[in-house]
Amino acid sequence: MCVLLSTQEMDDTVLSPEKAEEVKLKARFPHLGAKPGGSDLLRKRLQKGQKFFDSGDYNMAKAKVKNKQQLPAVTPAEKAEITGDHIPTPQDIPQRKPSIVASKLAG
Amino acid sequence: MAGAGGGGNDVQWCFSQVKGAIDDDVAEADIISTVEFNHSGELLATGDKGGRVVIFQQELESKNQPQCRGEYNVYSTFQSHEPEFDYLKSLEIEEKINKIRWLPQKNAAQFLLSTNDKTIKLWKISERDKRPEGYNLKEEDGRYRDPTTVTTLRVPVFQPMDLMVEASPRRVFANAHTYHINSISVNSDCETYLSADDLRINLWNLEITDRSFNIVDIKPANMEELTEVITAAEFHPNQCNTFVYSSSKGTIRLCDMRASALCDQHSKLFEEPEDPSNRSFFSEIISSISDVKFSHSGRYMMTRDYLSVKIWDLNMESRPVETYQVHEYLRSKLCSLYENDCIFDKFECCWNGNDSVVMTGSYNNFFRMFDRGYRQDVTLEASRESSKPRSVLKPRKVCTGGKRKKDEISVDSLDFNKKILHTAWHPQDNIIAVATTNNLYIFQDKL
Numbered sequence: 001m002c003v004l005l006s007t008q009e010m011d012d013t014v015l016s017p018e019k020a021e022e023v024k025l026k027a028r029f030p031h032l033g034a035k036p037g038g039s040d041l042l043r044k045r046l047q048k049g050q051k052f053f054d055s056g057d058y059n060m061a062k063a064k065v066k067n068k069q070q071l072p073a074v075t076p077a078e079k080a081e082i083t084g085d086h087i088p089t090p091q092d093i094p095q096r097k098p099s100i101v102a103s104k105l106a107g
Numbered sequence: 108m109a110g111a112g113g114g115g116n117d118v119q120w121c122f123s124q125v126k127g128a129i130d131d132d133v134a135e136a137d138i139i140s141t142v143e144f145n146h147s148g149e150l151l152a153t154g155d156k157g158g159r160v161v162i163f164q165q166e167l168e169s170k171n172q173p174q175c176r177g178e179y180n181v182y183s184t185f186q187s188h189e190p191e192f193d194y195l196k197s198l199e200i201e202e203k204i205n206k207i208r209w210l211p212q213k214n215a216a217q218f219l220l221s222t223n224d225k226t227i228k229l230w231k232i233s234e235r236d237k238r239p240e241g242y243n244l245k246e247e248d249g250r251y252r253d254p255t256t257v258t259t260l261r262v263p264v265f266q267p268m269d270l271m272v273e274a275s276p277r278r279v280f281a282n283a284h285t286y287h288i289n290s291i292s293v294n295s296d297c298e299t300y301l302s303a304d305d306l307r308i309n310l311w312n313l314e315i316t317d318r319s320f321n322i323v324d325i326k327p328a329n330m331e332e333l334t335e336v337i338t339a340a341e342f343h344p345n346q347c348n349t350f351v352y353s354s355s356k357g358t359i360r361l362c363d364m365r366a367s368a369l370c371d372q373h374s375k376l377f378e379e380p381e382d383p384s385n386r387s388f389f390s391e392i393i394s395s396i397s398d399v400k401f402s403h404s405g406r407y408m409m410t411r412d413y414l415s416v417k418i419w420d421l422n423m424e425s426r427p428v429e430t431y432q433v434h435e436y437l438r439s440k441l442c443s444l445y446e447n448d449c450i451f452d453k454f455e456c457c458w459n460g461n462d463s464v465v466m467t468g469s470y471n472n473f474f475r476m477f478d479r480g481y482r483q484d485v486t487l488e489a490s491r492e493s494s495k496p497r498s499v500l501k502p503r504k505v506c507t508g509g510k511r512k513k514d515e516i517s518v519d520s521l522d523f524n525k526k527i528l529h530t531a532w533h534p535q536d537n538i539i540a541v542a543t544t545n546n547l548y549i550f551q552d553k554l
Contacts, residue, residue: 017439022387024442032388041392042333042355046286046305104128104137105153105161105547106184 118537119553120487120500124178126163127546129491139542141529145209145217148533151179151540152219153547154204158188160221160274162232176538176551183232185274188223200225206291208300210313218277220300224287227302229278229313237265283309283319290340296347303340303352310364322370323352323362338453339399346405353410357394359419377419379426389441389450397453402462403534409465411456414438416467416477431477431484434469436507436518449523460535468527471516472543473503489527489541489548499553 015023026032128137136157143152151163164182191200201224210218216233241263244252286304293300301322302309308323323340327333335356343349348364360373381390393413401408407428410417414435417427433454437444444450449470456467468474469486477484486503493500506515529542537552 016385016387018385018387018389018441021439021441022389025388025445028442028446042336043330045336046333048287101136101157103153103155103157103159103161103184104545105126105139105155106181107128 120537120539120550121497121553122494122500122548123176123497123538123551124549125491125494125546126161126179126549133545137545139529139545139547140203140205141207142531142540142542142547143207143209143219144531144533144540145219146211146534148535148538150182150209150217151531151549152207152209153542154187154207154221156201156203158186158190158202158204158223160185160187160204160207160219160230176536176554179549183272183274185230187221187228187230188226191225205288208291208293210293211297213297220291220293222288222291222302225281225284227280227288227291227311228276229280230274231277232272232274235271235273236268238268239263240266278313278316280311280316280319283311289338292340292342292350294342294347295345299347301340301342301350303337305336308337308340308350308352308370320368322364322368324369324371338396341399341401341408344401344403344405351399351401351408353396353399355395356391357396357412359396359399359408359410361421375421375424377424377427379417389445392445392450393441398455400456400458402458403460404462407462409456409458411454411467413450413452413454416456416465418465418479429479431465431475433467433475434473434505436505440518444523447523449526452526452528454526454528455530457530457532459532459537466530466532466539468530468541470523470526471521472525472527473505474527474530474541487550489543489546489550494548497553500550 127139134157136155136159138156139153140156141152141154144150145152149165151165153161153163155161161184162182163179165179166177168177187204188202190202192198193200203223204221205224206220206222208220210220210229212218216231219230219232221228221230240247241261243257243260243263244254246252280302284302284304284307286306288302288304290303291300298313300311300313302311302319303323306324306326307321309319310322311319323337325335325337335354335358338353338355340350340352343351349361350364351359351361353359357378359377361375361377362370363374364370366372366374381394396410396412398411399408406421408419408421410419410427411433414437415433416431418429418431420428441450454468456465458465463480464476464478466474466476472489473486474489475484475486486505487500488503501514504512504515505521506512506517511517525543527541527543531540533539539550541548541550
C-alpha cells in the first residue's frame with residue numbers, strides 16, 4: 001500500500017504510509033531526537049509523577065527560596081506556585097482528596 | 108453450547124446491560140482502568156482511576172426465563188487504593204487501579220489482588236447472612252446488661268439477616284517496586300504471584316508481605332543505555348514454572364524459573380523479523396506490546412501492539428502463527444496520533460473460553476473480534492444508541508477509501524477520545540464486558 005507524495009520537497013518518490021507520516025512529523029518537529037522511541041520516550045515514561053527532577057533541582061529551588069527570605073511569610077498565592085519554585089512542605093502540597101464519592105458504576 | 112461459536116456469522120451479539128453515568132461530563136476518578144471476570148464468571152470486577160473497585164455478581168438464571176442469562180448487579184464496592192505522596196522521591200503515587208486479578212476460589216470467600224503503580228493488595232470479599240441473637244450479657248441493640256439482672260441463661264442462636272458483603276484488605280504488598288507496576292499474575296500453584304514494573308519482575312508468596320524475590324531485572328548499569336522496558340507479564344495457566352514478559356520493542360521472553368533464580372536469561376525469545384526497508388520513526392513505538400495473554404489451553408499466547416493482535420505458538424519463536432489487523436487505516440494517521448499521544452494508548456486483548464475467538468478494543472468506542480477458525484472478523488460499537496435491551500449489535504465499518512457507503516464511518520470522523528482499552532470475556536459463556544471511558548457495557552450472544 002503506497003502513497004504518492006505531492007509536496008514540492010519530494011521528487012516522485014513513492015513512500016509507505018508510515019514513512020509519509022514520518023516526513024510529516026519531521027516537518028513539524030525538525031529537532032526530533034536522533035534516537036526515536038528510545039531513551040527520551042522511555043525516560044519520560046519512567047519518570048511519571050515526579051515533582052522534582054533530582055536533588056539538583058531541589059537545591060536550586062531551595063536556593064531561590066533563600067533569596068526570597070525577606071518576605072516574612074509564604075502567601076497563599078505563593079503556595080499555589082508550581083513546585084519547582086519553592087520548597088513544598090507537607091502542608092503545602094495539595095493533598096489529593098481520596099475519593100469519598102462512590103463509583104457511578106455502583107449507582 | 109457455552110463458549111462455542113465466534114465472532115463469525117453464527118454468533119449475534121446483543122446488548123444486555125450498561126453501568127455508569129449517562130452524562131458526558133466524565134470525572135477523572137470515574138475512568139475505568141481495568142475489567143476482569145473471576146474464574147467461574149459469576150463475578151465481574153472493575154477498577155477505576157479513583158482507586159475504587161466495583162464487583163458485580165451474576166444473578167442466578169430465573170426458571171421463568173430460561174432464554175435469558177442472569178444479569179450482573181452490584182455485589183460489593185470499596186476503596187482499594189488512596190492517592191499517596193512519596194516525600195523521599197518527590198513522587199505522586201496515583202490511586203488508579205492498574206490491574207485486578209482474581210484468585211481461584213478455595214472456600215466461601217472470594218479473593219482478588221488489586222494494584223496501583225506501587226502497592227498490591229489482597230482483598231477478601233465475604234458474605235454474611237446470619238447474625239447471632241440472644242446474648243446473655245448484651246441487649247439486642249448492643250448495650251450491655253447489668254449482670255445482676257441476669258437470672259436465666261440461654262444459648263445465642265444464629266438468625267438470618269439481610270445479605271451483607273464485606274471487603275477487607277488481608278495483605279498489603281508494598282515497597283517492592285521502584286518503577287510503575289503494569290502487571291500482576293497469579294501462579295497456577297495458587298501460592299505465588301508475580302508483579303512487574305517497567306524494569307523488574309518480582310515473585311511473591313500470597314501469605315508473605317515483607318519480602319519478595321526479584322526474578323527479572325533489565326535495568327542497565329547506566330540508565331543512558333536503556334533501550335527497552337517491560338510492558339506486561341503473565342504466568343503460564345498450568346505450568347507453574349513458566350512465565351512470559353513483553354517489551355516496548357515488540358519482543359516476548361519466556362522464562363523458566365527452574366533454570367535459575369534470576370531469569371534474566373530467557374528460555375525463549377519471540378520476535379517477528381522486521382523488514383528494514385519499512386522502518387520509520389514510528390516502527391518501534393507501534394511495535395510496543397501493550398498486553399500479553401496466554402490462551403486457556405496454554406499452547407498459545409496473544410500479544411497486542413498498536414495496530415494488530417498476534418497469536419504465537421509457544422513452540423515457534425520466529426514469528427506469530429496468526430496476525431490480525433485491528434485498525435490498519437490508522438497507519439496513515441500516525442503523525443497526528445503521535446501529536447495527540449494516542450499512539451501511546453495501551454489496548455488490552457482477551458480470549459474467549461475455548462480460545463476460538465479473540466477480542467480487543469479500538470477508537471470511537473469500537474471493539475473487534477477475530478474468529479480464528481472461521482477466519483472472520485467483526486467490528487462492533489459500545490454506545491448508548493445501540494442500548495435497547497436485547498437489541499442485536501450491528502457490525503460497523505470504517506471507510507478508508509474515497510467513497511463512503513451509507514452506514515460506514517470515515518477515518519477522519521472517528522472520535523479518538525472514545526477508546527476501548529479494557530475488555531473481558533466470560534470464561535465459559537458468550538458474555539463480554541466492554542469498558543468505554545466511564546461506562547461498562549455487558550453484551551451476550553443471542554440465545
